Amino acid sequence: MGEQDLGLRYWGRQRVTRRRALSGAVAGTAALGAIALVGCKSDKKTNGGGNGTVVPPTATINDGYQDGPGKPGGILKVRQAGALPSMNVFGPGILILAQGLTLGFTVFDHLWYVPTDTGVTELFLATKIEQPDDQGLELIVTIGDATFHDKEPANGRKVTAEDVVESFKRFKEEPPIGYSWLQDVMEDITVVDEKTLRITQRFPWAWVFTSSNAGSPIFTSILPKEILHDHDDLLLKDAIGSGHWNLQSHDNGANIKFRKFQQFRTYQNGKDITGQPYLNGVDFIFITDDNAGYAAFRAGETDTAGFTSRKQMEDTVTELGSKVVTGSDLSRDYLNLMLHMEPPFNDDRVRRAFNKLIDRDEAILLIEEGDGLKAAPIPPAHKRYQLPENDPDLVDYWTTDVAGAKQLLEAAAFDFDREYEIKHSNRATDSQLAQVLKEQLGRGGVKVKLTQEDLVKWFTQTLNQHQFQMTCFQHLPYEDVDLPLRFYMGADTSSGRPANFMDYQDADVDAAVLAAAQELDEEARVEKVLEAQRVIMRKSAPMFNVLSAINFGGRYDYVKGSVTGRGSYGLFNRTTWLDDDTRRQEA
């Protein structure tokens, strides 16, 4: 389990290197930033490795059972980098992201989820899903036995299909963040009987089970139906669900305390999970400053930490030795250059030339001090969907060729005398990326002017209203590949409104992305995602992904049972346990 950013810092969260330490603090809490590009929890975490050693990213995959049988008891102390504005999970999308991300897989239950490491749907509250028609338009979902937390007005009553239906409908009433499965794909959701519900979709949608769709930790939480309407005061102050953590207390959104829900259901995904979670609770400790967060970890005030750089992680290992387990993990967030489809960028030769001018290896060195990987249309953390490195399209996409780029630009009668603008936010990473891109594009004779904007202005106006010639930024770490692919689609499948920020529309790209989204066979879908990436690269679709960073984290060695690479689910997984004997000795 890694550092808890709690969504408030979600968009603002970034790998603050030593160079960025001061400016990062100014960028600080980008609450509203959590805004929209959807996604789920930050994946800044540790994946564990050998004691006191630094491990390359994802060298060790932990399933939560690698430390042997879990021991019950103990309170895990983790950092809370930003206070939640309230406990309300309803409201316009951007306002409730932080709450949704924090409470989503802790206090609230869900029907299912797809862990990013396995890509296999895990049933949570659902015990059975039937898709009677060939196209998967209808889902008949059976739920198991579960009870709500023992708080007014639910008072520990059983969870019914009606609670699920009413919760989904309540979330559907709110303005979504961009594309929304609830609004755009789901046709209806109805109760069949106390334990069964029926979901109908407007069209086949293979991503239905993923975290940006019906497995969203934010928008598919299950609440008791009696508090869904006309209980604003209660929703602001408290959260009642049937998840494995009971919200015990909070100090106006800070210092949140979760305690084990003793009546948590005993099954999951066909497995007996009696006794889980092992921990008695999780205490979030409100620490806004990164330096203070690191100091708190070093002094043993928190059990886990996210490091700002490899150097900080190595220093910690030197200082604390085998008392800490450190690890690095490939982030699912990714940096990109985006071109708006106006002259000269509506000429694919110009777009292709711009991509050829990007030197991804150099960018990794300059921005991430070498700790990063090159990104294709699907960021590298989604291993299952990565093209082989010798794939001709990928090789071409990643090859820097200044001479070739110049030729293409000349062939397209590119105006070298004109100045082209990259608008970017004031986040440290975005600013650095813009600087690097300006330099690299300049090698091809492209004159670039950088315009830095306040994050909120950049997001709400520049990006959201497509008011840019070029922009570059760090995407959120999406837990599935649906969103990264759909950013290339020209129009939303149902509403017809522009679905991407670039106003880019290409029938072949749309067809390839939709083909993947509507392929119900998993293996075939992987192939279609790979093919969609090839089409995107061949067409020089105007969002060029540059790199994904490697994050560093650590925990004291008495924290056991961590799971690798599961984003939101991993952060709140139930397999974490504490070896209290070791903890006492080390204290």
Add this chain to the structure above:
Amino acid sequence: MTRYALRRLAWLPIILFGVSAIVFFLLRGLPGQDPAAAIAGQGATDEQLDRIREDWGLNDPVWQQYGTWLGELVRGDFGNEFRSEKPIKDEFARRFPPSFQIITMSLFFGAIFGVGFGILSAMFRNGPLDYGVRFGAVGLSSIPEYFLLTLLIIIPLYLWNYSMPVGGYVPIYEDPVHNLKLFLPPALLIGLAGSAGLMRLTRTTMLEVLRSDYVRTASAKGLRRHTVILSHALRNAGTPIVTALGTAFVAVFGGSIIVERVLSIQGLGEWFFTAAFIRDLPVVQFLTVYTAFVVVMVNLVVDLSYGFIDPRVRYS
């Protein structure tokens, strides 16, 4: 003096009205400031945007929105936060005590250090102490507060593996040790850093006063040195020092934003920072008017204090 005070206070509503109008119209006049669009994000339908505007009264003309807000403000209803919909009044009451404590303590230490070292510097003019104090004053005033506070976290960590108390503010009556461990170091540091200007002003003023005839006379009468300094010289040097203290208060008030951010204290400064960042307009508006109110009141107190410090001052 009462009439003077009342006359000054009569200006208060006018000043606050001016500040509130400027802030309100400025926040709404900036480009890209449609609060409904900012709240809803991409993908919101027109109906949903209309609903948000309706809920927050954003469909009304701006002057009407201002009138409504001002009317509620006068009646003591400060409105609700955009983000959480919580009443601003409740949040203010919760966040005021930690901010008050950090500001008061910082100002207290700033005054002690500033005046104290200023007097010493003047008394031992051109001596090692004077040079030391002046060097320290220049040094401290040139280091950003954020950096000083970061050092406050990092140095004890590397020297003693010590971390500042975490988990935020605890009232002094609940846990005095935790409270002082949290507030004392930054208050000392901010006080010391903020005292630089005061220190130099006190030194200069004292040097002038110490050269006065009446000080020489007091010394010639055989009064003890500290009596001459504290009872005669300092009182006459007091007026500019109090003025500088008033200015220092405003600086500490602004500096509390950084203290609260670095030390994870949910005070007014941290609130202002977050609200400004996410365009929580009602909070920004309220806190700006509140800040104006405090600044005006502090200046009034400073002005009134001149009469106590120097009986020659007459209010007319």
